Amino acid sequence: MPILVAIAFLTCHALALALFPDHAKLLSYLFLIAAPLLAALACAWRSRGDPVAHGWIALALGMLLWTAGMASNMVMAMVLANANPTPGLSMLCYVLYGVPLTYALATSPREAWPVRLIDALLALAVGYLFFVHTFSFATLSNASDEGVERLRLMFDIENVFIAAFAVVRWLAAGGEHRVFFRTLAIFALLYLATAAYINHTQSDVDYGTLADLVIDLPFLTLAAMALRPAAARADAPEAPRRLSLVVRAGSPLMMPLTLLVVSGLILHTHAALATAGFAVALLGYGVRSVLTQVRTLEEQDQLSELTRIDPLTGIANRRQFDETLKRDWAPAARGERGMALLLIDVDHFKQLNDRFGHPAGDACLREVAEVLKECAVRSTDLVARYGGEEFAVILPYTSQHGAERLAETIRAAIERRPLPVAVAEGTSPPASLTVSIGVGYVAELVGRRPEALMGVADGALYEAKRGGRNRVCVRVL
Incomplete structure (x- = not known):
C-alpha cells in the first residue's frame, strides 16, 4: 500500500x-x-x-x-x-x-x-x-x-x-x-x-x-x-x-x-x-x-x-566465598588470630522439594539466607550459598566459643522461623524447617591452608547429619 x-x-x-x-x-x-x-x-x-x-x-x-x-x-x-x-x-x-x-x-x-x-x-x-x-x-x-x-x-x-x-x-x-x-x-x-x-x-x-x-x-x-x-x-x-x-x-x-x-x-x-x-x-x-x-x-x-551474588537468595555465591576465604586467610595468619567456618545444610531438603514443589523449596532457601544475614552481622563475616541447599559462613578473627554460640543461634533461629505460607498451609501437623551445622575452627593459621579448614568443617557437618540432624557439631583443626 x-x-x-x-x-x-x-x-x-x-x-x-x-x-x-x-x-x-x-x-x-x-x-x-x-x-x-x-x-x-x-x-x-x-x-x-x-x-x-x-x-x-x-x-x-x-x-x-x-x-x-x-x-x-x-x-x-x-x-x-x-x-x-x-x-x-x-x-x-x-x-x-x-x-x-x-x-x-x-x-x-x-x-x-x-x-x-x-x-x-x-x-x-x-x-x-x-x-x-x-x-x-x-x-x-x-x-x-x-x-x-x-x-x-x-x-x-x-x-x-x-x-x-x-x-x-x-x-x-x-x-x-x-x-x-x-x-x-x-x-x-x-x-x-x-x-x-x-x-x-x-x-x-x-x-x-x-x-x-x-x-x-x-x-x-x-x-x-x-x-x-x-x-x-x-x-x-x-x-x-x-x-x-x-x-x-x-x-x-x-x-x-x-x-x-x-x-x-x-x-x-x-x-x-x-x-x-x-x-x-x-x-x-x-x-x-x-x-x-x-x-x-x-x-x-x-x-x-552479579558474578558474585547468588540470584535466588541475594547473598554471596560460591565464587565469592572461595575468593573471600583465600583473601581473609593470609591477614588472619599474620595476626595469629583464629578463624571459623560454618557449613550449614538444610535437613531433608529433597523431600521438601518433592512434597511441596521447587517454588516452596526456593522460598525456604531464601528464608535460611535471611536468617544467616540477621545473625552474622559483623562487617568481616561473609554469608554465602555454597551450593544447592548448603550455605557457609566465614568468621575471621573469632574464638571457638564465639563460633559455636553463633552456630547455635542460627540453628535455633531457623527452627523458630515461620515457614513460607505455601509450605505451611499444605502441612498437617505444621512442618518445621531445620538445619545441620558443622563448625570448623582453627586457632593458629600459620603454616596451614584454607582447604584444611574446609575439611574439618565438612567433617563436622557430616557428623551433625549422622547424629540426627538439627544440631551443631564442632571440630578443631
Whole structure:
C-alpha cells in the first residue's frame, strides 16, 4: 500500500503538470512541499514505540526543515516575485536539514540522557555555524552566483558525508537499528543522486517541469519505507560483531568532527566563532567521553557484582566465598588470630522439594539466607550459598566459643522461623524447617591452608547429619 500511494503521488504530480501547464510552477511547488511533509509525517508515525524513536523523530525534523526550504522558495517566487530561484533562506533550510540526520547517525538510544543531550547541543552548534557559513555567501533575499556555487559544493559534501556514514551504520547495525539505518541509507543515497542531478544539470531550469518528479522520489521512498508493515521488516540480520563494535566506538566522534569541519570553514571569515566551535567540539567530546566512561565503569561494577551474588537468595555465591576465604586467610595468619567456618545444610531438603514443589523449596532457601544475614552481622563475616541447599559462613578473627554460640543461634533461629505460607498451609501437623551445622575452627593459621579448614568443617557437618540432624557439631583443626 505505501508503494501504491507513492506511485499515485508521482502520477498526480505528472498529470497536474500536463493538464494545467499555466499553473505548472505553483502546482509543482505544492507537490514538492507535500512530498517531504508526507515523509515527515510517516517518520513521526513510525517513531511511536519504536526502539529507534529518536532517529525517526530526527528524520521527521530534517524533512520539516526541507519542507520549510521549499516553502520559502515558493513564497519568494510566487508571492514576492523574486527572480532568484533559490533565496538564501531556502539555502539555509536545505543545509540545516542534514543536522538532525547527523544527530541520528551519531547518537544511540542506548546512551544515557546526558550523553544524548550533549549530542543534541553539538548538533545545535553545528546548525548555528552552518547558519553563519551559509550567510557568508547568501542573504535572506538572495545569493550571488559565486555564493550559490560554493553552497552547492557544501551540499555535495554534506550529502556524501551523510550517505557514507548511513551506509556504514546500516552494515554495522542489527535488529530494528538495522531497519532504521537501512531506511536512512537508502534515502540518503537517493537524495545524494537527486541533489547532484538537480543542482548540477537542472540549476538553470525553473520549477514546473517533469524534472521535478525526480525530487519527489527520495521523500516518497522514505515515506514508503517508514510505513512498511512490521511483518515486512521483521527479519533484520545481525551485523558482524567486530564491525558493529568498531562503528559503535567511532560514532561518538562524528558530531565533534562535523563541528570541527564547519568551524574550519568559517575560520577566515569568523575567527572568533570558529575558535568557539573548536572549543565546544573538544569540550563536548571530552565531557561525553567522561560520562560514557563513568557509565561503562558502573556497568562493569554491576556485572562484577552479579558474578558474585547468588540470584535466588541475594547473598554471596560460591565464587565469592572461595575468593573471600583465600583473601581473609593470609591477614588472619599474620595476626595469629583464629578463624571459623560454618557449613550449614538444610535437613531433608529433597523431600521438601518433592512434597511441596521447587517454588516452596526456593522460598525456604531464601528464608535460611535471611536468617544467616540477621545473625552474622559483623562487617568481616561473609554469608554465602555454597551450593544447592548448603550455605557457609566465614568468621575471621573469632574464638571457638564465639563460633559455636553463633552456630547455635542460627540453628535455633531457623527452627523458630515461620515457614513460607505455601509450605505451611499444605502441612498437617505444621512442618518445621531445620538445619545441620558443622563448625570448623582453627586457632593458629600459620603454616596451614584454607582447604584444611574446609575439611574439618565438612567433617563436622557430616557428623551433625549422622547424629540426627538439627544440631551443631564442632571440630578443631
